[in-house]
Amino acid sequence: MTDIANTLTIDGRTISFEPGQTIMQAALAAGVFMPHLCYNPEFKPHGSCKLCTVTVNGRPQSACTIAAMPGQEIQSDTPELNGRRRVLLQMLFVEGHHFCPxxxxxxxxxxxxLGYEMEMLSPHFSHFFxxxxxxxxxxxxxxxFGRCIMCELCVQASRDVDGKNVFALAGRGLASHVVVNSPSGKLGDSALEVTDKAVEVCPVGAILRKRVxxxxxxxxxxxxxxxxxxxALEPDEA
Amino acid sequence: MSYLETAANPQALRRVAIDPVSRVEGHGKVTILLDDDNKVHQVRLHIVEFRGFEIFIEGRPYWEVPVAVQRLCGICPVSHHLAAVKAMDIIAGARALPPTAEKLRRLMHYGQTVQSHALHFFHLCSPDLLLGFDCDVTRRNVIGVAAEFPEIATRGVLMRKWGQEVIKATAGKKIHGTGAIPGGMNKRLTIEERDHLRKDADTMVGWAVDAINMVKKLHLTKPEFYNRFGEFEASMMGFVDARGAMDLYHGGLRAKDKDGNIIFDHVDYATYQQVLDEEVKSWSYMKFPYIRKLGPQKGWYRVGPLARVAACDFIPTPLAEAERKEMMAIEGGKVPHGTLLYHWARLIEVLFGAEMIRELLDDPDITGSDLMADLGPRQHEAVGVIEAPRGTLFHHYRVGDDDLVKYCNLIVSTTNNNQAMNEAVRKVATQFLDGKEVTEPLLNHIEVAIRAYDPCLSCATHALGKMPLEVDLVDAEGTLISQGRRNMDGLAETSCLTG
Known part of the structure; x- marks a missing residue:
């Protein structure tokens, strides 16, 4: 029996991977960018934002959760997939208050x-306000809360790094939202401290250090x- | 109520509208009511857009305000940026700003003064002044100026560009930057940036002098026309420093009456509500401020270049001061009140701004790195005021213990000039339209009067929830059947006048 090489292709480019890596990890390690929002290399991936959706041997998969396997033929940077990513971004922009100026x-x-990267020129959909x-x-x-995209990174950081469980997701579907674990439900009554990992991990402008x-x-x-x-390909960036 | 503000019997009159008013920032219209003999009975400048920043800034963190609120405007956002940050310095508990930080803010502000005034004079108003009020409307624009006076148009573009580059070097972007933060600045000026700006400073000062000479030459051709066009007597208000000198970044409030006598002087702007009040009217989204001491009928005033040049004792840069003296002498020592003299005063301020930029760039402090003040106890209420290109700009905030804004009141430069602009269009309507067949060139005279104030109509409309409303139901013959009214407190009342 011959050894099977630990290689796969992304958009036709052959890359090597370490056994146990996800497609996302393999891609980033090889210098191939895959758009992502809820993925942070410091935390366990959970495939919720769907921006990293690629096709693996023709089937749509979340690159951050699927293991890299020998011989996978992966499509990522294609007009169709980027078009879908753009629509996902547009939906994120209109369902919250993302007023960059x-x-x-x-x-x-x-x-x-990512809006810039995916050439999102307009929100396209009606704003939810x-x-x-x-x-x-x-x-x-x-x-x-208007800027939260429910990536769950603060939930993970507070639970897994800070050991505090300050944040959780509640509700379902469109009613999903971040809640604060304190008697009043307010941040001021929670165990959160400004030095917590949960404060720095937010990829958008939802959780902010004050006065800076x-x-x-x-x-x-x-x-x-x-x-x-x-x-995203630089060592200290997600 | 002012002369020609409201006609006694509007139903019987013919309505002429200038909609939109062109070559101004924002959207406004003028309505004129004429009788069968073309006699003017009512003239109003209406601001037809609505912004409402005062309300939606509530609930936002105070450090966000200087960046967010400048989106009121794309022409002089630096004014809102700096007025807001001056208030937020106090809220944050900042002690005295380091010299470098204050000088960088001043540099940013004078850069803005030059670019905004250059835009206004060369792009928006020079078509009227150089090509004629009654020039063919298809040529009466900046393209027409560029075709006929290419050197003047080019200089206008380059002066604006230089001012914007000053802003970019201090705020990070030409429009809507972030340079000023509560307690100081976030960006230092590098030696390379300083040298890049400094190499053009002498040229810009020279071009500003040339532009004033051009206006003076124009004035000499028809001095009576330029002095009397839209002329009306009014009080004037502006900043002066402790010596009585013009200062566009910081100072005390001074108001002079029509004859140049002091109404109030060196007023700490934090107490502006003791000297100024605001009135709202049913036909405009723009508020009408007035000097409390004189009351709403007589207390309205002018702000902006003409008011500042008239209010100060002197301008602290030599070339601009010489020009100020010359302009203030044209009425034989009396205070000049002609609407078109705003242009002359505006160009004197361009010269002042260019001289100040040159002075600041030569100051070793300007490239320093000490950008933030020490912080003391947080405060809950503060007022920030600045002399924006268009006039005195007030930002007033209250901020809670949670750092969120609870209250915001903006008295924008153009709002200060609201009544004065209405008086100007009424005066011009009386001077040029009364009894004549209304033509486009004659209507342009009205717009020329408005443009002289360089109004920023989008900045000025914030009377949310305070608008008194009147609804009249009239029958086909114009007889009033019933009236509905909501007063300034939001209370509604209706009355049925016929059975």
Missing amino acids: GCEKSGNCQLQA PDRGVDATHPDVMID GFAVPIGERIYDHDPISVK
């Missing part, structure tokens, strides 16, 4: 950066010079 996360926001509110009761952290917005000038923000497809 006034948002302190602008230039550092993965949702915004939800009234989800802001919780600024914590002295050093605030959460703008706009401290980094235009030109020095993460995505000011290089797009997310380049920055």
Whole structure:
């Protein structure tokens, strides 16, 4: 029996992978960008945002959850898949309040950066204009629920790194939302601290450290010079 | 109520509308009611768009406000950015700003003054002044100016560009940057950026002098026309520093009456509500501010270039001061009130701005790296005021313990000039339209008067929830049947006038 090489192809390019890697991990390690929002290499992937959907041997799969296997033929950077990603982004933009011009996360926001990457030129769909509110009761952290994309990274970070379980997802479907684990349901009564991993992990402008917005000038923000497809391949970026 | 504000019997009159008013920022219209002999009975400048920033900034964190609220405007967003951040400095508990931070803000502001005034004069108004009020409407635009006076048009474009590059170097972007943050600045000016801006400064000062000379030459051709066009006497308000000098970034409020006598002086702008109040009217989304001491009927005033040049004792840069003295002498020592003199004053401010930029760029502090003030105790209420290109701009905020804005009141430059602009169009209507067949060139005279104030109509419309409303039901003969009315407190009342 001959050894089967640990290689697969992405958009026709052959790459090697380590056994146990997901397609996403293999791709990023080989310098191939795959759009993603809920995936963060520090946390267990859960395939919820669906932006990393690729076709594996013709079948749609989440690249962040499917194991890399020898001989897989993967399509990712195709007009059809990017078109679907653009629609997903448009739906995320219209179901929340993602008004980049006034948002302190602008230039550092993965949702915004992916909007640019996927050439999203308009929201396309009607805005929901939800009234989800802001919780600024914590002295050093605030959460703008209107900007939450329910990636669940804060839930994982608080549970798995901070050991606090400050955040959880509640509700179903369109009524899904982040809730705060405290007697009043407010951030100010929770165990959250400004140094918690849960505060820094938010890929959008939902969970924010207070009083530091706009401290980094235009030109020095993460995505000011290089797009997310380049920055995501740098060692210290997700 | 002002002369020609409301006709006694509007049903019987013919309505002429200028809709939209062109070559101004934002959307507005003028309505004129004329009788069968073309006699003017009513003239109103209406602001037909609605913005409402005062309401939707509520509930947002205070450090977001200087960036978010500048989206009011694309022409002079720096004004809102800086007025808001001056208030938020206080909210954040900032002590005195380091010299570098304050000088960078001043640099940004004077860059904006130059670019905004250059845009207004060269792009929006020079077609009227250089080609004639009654020039063919298809040529009466900046393209027409470029065709006939290419050097002037080119200079206009390049002066604006230079001002915008000053903004970019200090705020990170030419439009809607983020440079000023509560307590200081987020970006230092590099030596390369300074040198890039400085190399053109002498040229820009020279071009500003040339532009003033052009206006003076124009004025000499028909001094009576330029002095009297849309002329009406009014109080003037603007910033002055402790010496009485013009300062567009920081100072005390000074108001002078029509004869140049002081109404109030060196008023701490945090107490603006003690000297100013606002009135709302049923036919405009724009509020009508007035000087409390004089009341709503007589207390309205002018702001902006003409008011500032008239209000200050001197301009602290030599070339602009020489020009100020010359302009203030044209009425034999009396205060000039002609609407078109705004253009002359505006160009004096371009010169002042260019001289200030040059001075700031030569200051070693400007490339310093100490950008943030020390912070003291948080505050809950603050007012930030700045002299925007179009006039005095007030931002007033209250912020809760949770850092979210609870209250916002904006008195925007154009709002301060609301009554003055209405007076100007009424005056011009009386001077040029009364009793004549209405033609497009004559209607352009009305627009020329509005443009002289350089109004930013989109900035100025925030009277949400405060609008008094009147609805009249009339029959086919124009007889009033019933009236519905909602007053400023939102209380409604109706009355049936016929059985």
